[in-house]
Every structure is written in structure tokens, then in C-alpha cells.
Amino acid sequence: MDLQRIKYFLALxxxxxxxxxxxxxxxxxxxxxxxxQSLENELGLQLFERNKRNVKLTPAGKFLxxxxxxxxxxxxxxxxxxxxxxxxxRGTVTIAHPDSISASxxxxxxxxxxxxxxxxxVKLVQVLYENQLEFLKNYKIDLAIxxxxxxxxxxxxxxxxxxxxxxxxxxxxxxxxFEDLSTKRLKAQKFILPTKDEGSSYSxxxxxxxxxxxxxxxxxxxxxxxxxxxxxxxxxxxxAILPDSYMHHQSLGLRFIPLPFKTDILINWRADDHNxxxxxxxxxxxxx
Amino acid sequence: MDLQRIKYFLALxxxxxxxxxxxxxxxxxxxxxxxxQSLENELGLQLFERNKRNVKLTPAGKFLxxxxxxxxxxxxxxxxxxxxxxxxxRGTVTIAHPDSISASxxxxxxxxxxxxxxxxxVKLVQVLYENQLEFLKNYKIDLAIxxxxxxxxxxxxxxxxxxxxxxxxxxxxxxxxFEDLSTKRLKAQKFILPTKDEGSSYSxxxxxxxxxxxxxxxxxxxxxxxxxxxxxxxxxxxxAILPDSYMHHQSLGLRFIPLPFKTDILINWRADDHNxxxxxxxxxxxxx
DNA sequence: ATCCATTAATGCAAAATACGCATTAATAAA
DNA sequence: TTTATTAATGCGTATTTTGCATTAATGGAT
Numbered sequence: 001m002d003l004q005r006i007k008y009f010l011a012l013x014x015x016x017x018x019x020x021x022x023x024x025x026x027x028x029x030x031x032x033x034x035x036x037q038s039l040e041n042e043l044g045l046q047l048f049e050r051n052k053r054n055v056k057l058t059p060a061g062k063f064l065x066x067x068x069x070x071x072x073x074x075x076x077x078x079x080x081x082x083x084x085x086x087x088x089x090r091g092t093v094t095i096a097h098p099d100s101i102s103a104s105x106x107x108x109x110x111x112x113x114x115x116x117x118x119x120x121x122v123k124l125v126q127v128l129y130e131n132q133l134e135f136l137k138n139y140k141i142d143l144a145i146x147x148x149x150x151x152x153x154x155x156x157x158x159x160x161x162x163x164x165x166x167x168x169x170x171x172x173x174x175x176x177x178f179e180d181l182s183t184k185r186l187k188a189q190k191f192i193l194p195t196k197d198e199g200s201s202y203s204x205x206x207x208x209x210x211x212x213x214x215x216x217x218x219x220x221x222x223x224x225x226x227x228x229x230x231x232x233x234x235x236x237x238x239x240a241i242l243p244d245s246y247m248h249h250q251s252l253g254l255r256f257i258p259l260p261f262k263t264d265i266l267i268n269w270r271a272d273d274h275n276x277x278x279x280x281x282x283x284x285x286x287x288x
Numbered sequence: 289m290d291l292q293r294i295k296y297f298l299a300l301x302x303x304x305x306x307x308x309x310x311x312x313x314x315x316x317x318x319x320x321x322x323x324x325q326s327l328e329n330e331l332g333l334q335l336f337e338r339n340k341r342n343v344k345l346t347p348a349g350k351f352l353x354x355x356x357x358x359x360x361x362x363x364x365x366x367x368x369x370x371x372x373x374x375x376x377x378r379g380t381v382t383i384a385h386p387d388s389i390s391a392s393x394x395x396x397x398x399x400x401x402x403x404x405x406x407x408x409x410v411k412l413v414q415v416l417y418e419n420q421l422e423f424l425k426n427y428k429i430d431l432a433i434x435x436x437x438x439x440x441x442x443x444x445x446x447x448x449x450x451x452x453x454x455x456x457x458x459x460x461x462x463x464x465x466f467e468d469l470s471t472k473r474l475k476a477q478k479f480i481l482p483t484k485d486e487g488s489s490y491s492x493x494x495x496x497x498x499x500x501x502x503x504x505x506x507x508x509x510x511x512x513x514x515x516x517x518x519x520x521x522x523x524x525x526x527x528a529i530l531p532d533s534y535m536h537h538q539s540l541g542l543r544f545i546p547l548p549f550k551t552d553i554l555i556n557w558r559a560d561d562h563n564x565x566x567x568x569x570x571x572x573x574x575x576x
Numbered sequence: 577a578t579c580c581a582t583t584a585a586t587g588c589a590a591a592a593t594a595c596g597c598a599t600t601a602a603t604a605a606a
Numbered sequence: 607t608t609t610a611t612t613a614a615t616g617c618g619t620a621t622t623t624t625g626c627a628t629t630a631a632t633g634g635a636t
Contacts, residue, residue, distance in 0.1 A: 001290070001291040001292070001363075002289070002290045002291070003289040003290070003291065004289065017583085018583070018584060018585095019582090019583070019584090027623095027624075027625090028624070028625050028626080029583085029584075029585095029625095030584090030585080030586075030624075030625065030626080030627095031623070031624050031625070033584060033585060033586085034585090034586090034623080034624085035623090037585090038622095038623095043367055043370065043371070044371060044374070045370055045371055045373075045374035046374065049562055050584070050585095051583095051584080051631070051632070052582085052583055052584050052585080052630070052631040052632055052633095053582075053583065053584085053631075053632045053633060054583095054632090054633095055583095055584080058374070058562070058563075059373050059379055059563050059564075059565070060370045060371070060373040060374040063369070063370055063373055064366065064367075064370050067366045067370075068366070071359065071362060071363055071366070074359060075289075075359055078352065078355045078356070078359070079331055079352075081351070082331065082333055082348045082351055082352050082355075083331070083332060083333055083348070085333075085347050085348040085351055086332070086333035086334065086346070086348040091347055274337055274346070275346075275347050276347075277347070305612085306612070306613060306614095307611090307612070307613090315594095315595075315596090316595070316596055316597080317612080317613075317614095318595080318596070318597080318598095318613090318614080318615075319594070319595055319596070321613060321614060321615085322594080322595085322614090322615090323594090325614090326594095338613070338614095339602070339603070339612095339613080340601065340602040340603055340604095340611085340612055340613050340614080341602075341603050341604060341611075341612065341613085342603095342604095342612095343612095343613080
């Protein structure tokens with residue numbers, strides 16, 4: 001059952017004239033005649049009532065004309081849709097990202113994506129540091145934006161941004177600017193810091209920071225969630241080190257003191273992921 | 289775009305293995321490989337991600353698998369339906385019939401039809417005598433059951449039944465049986481008769497009846513509608529001549545006196561109507 | 577009634593397409 | 607490194623489709 005045959009049938013069912021139809025669909029009358037005949041044989045029914053003079057739809061032919069028209073346009077639409085999937089213009093990507101950039105980098109990226117591919121569906125999720133790579137490998141997410149490098153085989157990474165670390169203190173705190181900081185004064189503070197994960201490069205940078213001041217911080221509380229940390233600092237329970245991306249969040253009553261340490265933001269994806277949607281998004285993100 | 293190709297694709301999308309799939313669909317692996325390739329070329333997209341070792345659906349392939357499965361079963365259903373139309377097992381016939389047989393012959397015919405072709409839709413209509421042939425020719429009805437012969441070209445007729453005429457009188461009327469009738473006593477009656485249509489053979493039979501008694505009846509009222517006539521007779525407004533099929537209607541308070549005149553019932557259809565539904569119904573009606 | 581123009585079907589040879597067999601090339605596992 | 611597996615491909619053959627020319631049927635015109 002060739003769809004082309006059905007198209008020939010539909011053309012003939014409009015014209016009800018072999019010669020005119022044959023010309024319209026760019027084949028000869030004999031070819032058309034035989035195409036219709038094979039169609040009838042294949043279906044085991046008569047489509048047209050015809051003598052050498054007149055062509056007329058049978059009831060079954062009339063029925064099939066109506067139904068096939070619908071089916072063909074459905075199929076046409078499906079193929080169109082599939083081509084868009086192929087080109088990565090449609091489909092779904094699930095992206096995990098750290099909370100820190102939800103008010104800065106993420107809006108930029110999402111704006112680019114929706115501008116370039118308005119039909120694309122993006123799902124944003126937040127995933128604990130320790131689950132990021134696992135989720136990526138298990139196809140629970142397609143892209144992971146992290147502050148940590150990784151050396152997993154099968155996962156590729158690329159740096160897309162970097163921001164400074166900042167000391168976060170309440171507005172009324174004695175620390176007002178970088179020059180106020182000293183090992184002695186810092187030592188006296190209570191810190192709220194992220195969980196010290198093994199192999200987390202972000203964690204390592206923070207440790208390097210304290211090493212530069214040559215002391216071990218008094219950590220009052222560990223938390224992986226920036227918004228929690230900010231709330232605690234605002235209540236005066238301690239001070240924190242955070243990427244200065246958090247400045248873009250609502251942070252009334254807090255002071256961000258930039259530190260000379262940078263933290264990278266990387267984008268991670270499966271090396272063997274050939275979904276064209278992914279390729280399009282990566283291209284977009286790396287574009288500038 | 290051959291539907292067979294799509295079937296091959298669907299088989300492969302289940303198995304994800306060329307050799308096994310090829311065996312299952314009874315072609316060689318090379319043929320299958322090329323069928324999938326042509327399908328991909330035709331659509332302008334990739335259906336499977338494959339190296340020499342693994343076969344895996346692309347996002348577009350996954351999408352098409354789901355959609356095509358639905359489309360194929362729809363098409364299969366449509367073809368099945370069309371075949372039933374072809375065989376006359378489905379479809380619609382519109383049948384016109386006289387009121388007189390709606391309680392006798394019609395139920396018999398309809399019972400036969402629904403038993404033989406349960407999927408068939410029958411529309412029953414009643415059409416004035418003068419419109420019957422016109423409606424038939426104009427495709428407003430497909431079958432006309434009449435009491436009149438016709439000699440129209442393009443219309444074919446066949447007698448399917450005949451019943452007696454009967455004199456219809458109120459129960460308390462002096463006429464109790466055929467022997468009570470005489471020209472003299474009949475002459476004194478007021479009659480309710482059908483409209484005297486030109487060329488109506490039913491009309492002619494009734495005229496022949498009165499001729500046999502050698503008088504012209506005193507017609508109180510003309511009506512084409514049997515149920516009207518019966519109501520009037522029941523009220524004592526006159527007596528009537530009707531086919532004795534009316535005895536099967538609710539006719540309390542009435543007496544039917546059979547007369548030695550018969551009226552035929554014919555079935556009429558378009559000679560050039562090749563709708564298989566019609567052929568099936570005619571065959572059924574003529575069967576016994 | 578007869579002829580003519582129209583038009584769907586068909587015989588035939590050529591072209592296009594699909595197929596099977598055998599082989600190749602890539603790759604994962606041993 | 608070797609081996610077994612497996613999708614792709616070259617090639618000759620078989621099948622299908624096509625176009626050209628012709629035939630046969632039919633409605634309309636004279």
C-alpha cells in the first residue's frame with residue numbers, strides 16, 4: 001500500500017477524469033489507470049464505477065476518499081513534526097542547575113533557548129551535588145550545570161562562565177570591605193559553609209581560600225542550599241562564602257564582599273547523546 | 289512512502305536488531321537495511337542511531353514509532369470498514385413505504401435485514417404517491433415500496449406481495465360479511481377513499497371494484513392517509529376500502545370485510561444503482 | 577441510424593526499483 | 607590480539623512501474 005497511490009486516488013476522486021488527473025499528477029493515463037487498479041486489488045474492493053465514458057465513486061470509494069484525506073494530512077503533520085525533532089527544533093531537555101545561578105545565568109540561557117527554538121520544552125530541576133552525574137548517566141537529566149569539574153568517562157564538560165566568591169555578611173556586620181578582613185578577625189567568626197564533598201572542586205576552592213588566610217574556619221552549619229545559607233546569615237547566625245551570583249537574588253540586609261577567588265560554572269552532558277536538541281542548545285550556549 | 293516500509297520500521301523498532309527483524313518479516317537483512325535507509329532518505333531524518341553493533345531509536349524515530357502505530361491501525365480499521373461497505377454489510381438505505389404495510393410487511397422485511405446485516409442503517413420514510421419516483425430518481429430514497437406499477441425508464445420494479453382489498457366499516461354497521469353487500473345497499477353509503485391519482489394502479493383497482501357493482505360511489509372525503517381514513521370510519525363518518533394489511537394495525541371497533549380484489553405491493557429501485565447494499569437487500573427481499 | 581470524438585483499458589518493451597547472495601567493515605567480548 | 611557478531615554494500619537477477627501506441631466502448635452530433 002503506497003501512499004502515493006492513495007494520493008493518485010484522491011486526485012482522481014476530485015477530477016473524476018483519468019486524462020486530466022494523470023496530467024495533474026504528472027504521470028500518463030495508463031499508469032494512473034493501473035495504479036487505481038492495483039489499489040482496488042490490494043483493498044479487495046471497487047473504488048470507482050466506470051465505463052469507457054464516466055468515472056464515479058462507489059460508496060466505499062466515497063468513504064475512503066473522506067477518511068484517507070484525513071489520514072494523509074495527519075501523516076503529513078506527523079512527518080513535519082518528526083523533521084523538527086530531527087533538527088532539534090522540538091522536543092524536551094531536562095536541565096539541572098545550581099540554585100546560585102537561577103537569578104543570573106539561567107535566565108540568560110533560557111532566554112536564548114526560547115528565542116532560537118520557541119517550540120522546545122525545557123524542564124529545569126535542581127539535583128543534589130552527589131546525584132548530578134548519576135542522573136545524567138541514567139537519562140534523568142540531559143544537561144547538568146555545575147560548579148564542579150568531573151573526569152567521568154562518557155561525560156563531557158565545558159566551562160561557560162566564572163564568578164567571584166564573596167563573603168556574605170549582614171549589613172550591620174563589622175566587615176564592610178575586603179580590606180577589613182584579616183586572619184585574626186576571620187578566625188573569630190562563625191561560618192556557614194557548603195557540605196565538604198570529596199572531589200568537589202567548588203569545595204576545594206573554599207578550602208584554598210581559608211588556607212590563604214591560614215586557619216581552619218569555625219563552621220557553625222553545613223548546607224548545600226544557598227537560599228538557606230542566605231536566610232541564616234541575614235538572621236545574624238553567622239557569615240558565609242558564596243558565589244557572587246547570589247547578589248542577583250533578593251538579598252536585602254546583606255553585604256557581598258568580593259574575594260579574589262573565582263569559581264567556574266561548567267555545563268556537562270553525555271558524550272554519546274546524539275539528540276539534536278542537545279547539540280542545538282550546546283551550540284547556543286557556547287556561541288559567545 | 290510505502291506502508292510496508294513503515295511496518296518494517298515498526299518491527300525493527302521493537303526488536304532493535306536487523307537479523308532477527310529481517311527473519312520475522314520474511315526478508316533478508318540486506319533488504320531490511322535498505323528499506324530503512326530509503327525510509328530515512330524519504331523523510332529526511334534519521335530513525336535509528338546505529339553502529340555495526342547496536343541499533344537504537346533516535347528521538348524522532350521514537351516519536352514516529354508511537355504515531356505510526358496509531359495511524360496504521362486507524363488505516364487498517366478504515367480499510368476493513370470500506371470492505372464491509374463494498375460487500376453491502378455497512379452503509380445506509382433509505383426506504384419509502386406506504387403506511388398500510390407498516391404493521392405487516394415492513395416489520396418482516398426489516399427483521400430480515402437486521403438479522404442478515406446488523407451493521408446496516410435503514411432509514412424509513414413515507415412519501416406522497418406523486419413524489420415517489422421523483423425522490424427515487426433524485427437519490428432522496430433508495431427503495432420505494434408502492435402499490436403502483438410504473439413504467440419509468442431507469443426504474444425497475446418487482447412485485448413482492450399482494451393482499452386483498454377490504455371494506456372497512458364500524459363494528460355496529462349493518463354490513464357484517466361479504467354477502468351483505470349489494471349494489472343497492474352500497475350505493476346508499478358515504479365513502480372515504482384515497483385521492484384518485486392519474487395513472488395510479490391502486491386507484492384503478494378501486495375504480496374497477498365499484499364498476500363491478502356498477503355504480504359511482506358517493507365520496508365523502510379523499511385522503512391518502514390510511515390512519516386518517518380509519519379514524520374517520522371508526523367515528524362513523526363513512527366506510528372505506530383499504531388493503532387488508534391494515535387489519536394488523538390497532539383497529540378496535542372496526543370490521544374488515546374482504547373483497548375479491550387484490551392489490552399488489554411492488555418494490556422499486558434505480559436500475560443503475562450499483563450500491564452493494566441495495567443488491568443485498570433486494571436479494572433478501574426476493575429470497576422467498 | 578450512422579459516424580465521430582472522447583476516454584478508460586491493455587499489450588509491449590524499457591526503465592526503475594527491490595531483492596537475495598556474498599562480502600566487507602566495524603566493534604564488543606574473550 | 608583474536609574472534610564472533612552484525613549492519614552496510616556491490617552486484618546480478620527478479621519484479622514492478624512506466625510510457626507509448628493501440629483498442630474498445632460510449633455518448634453526442636449530423
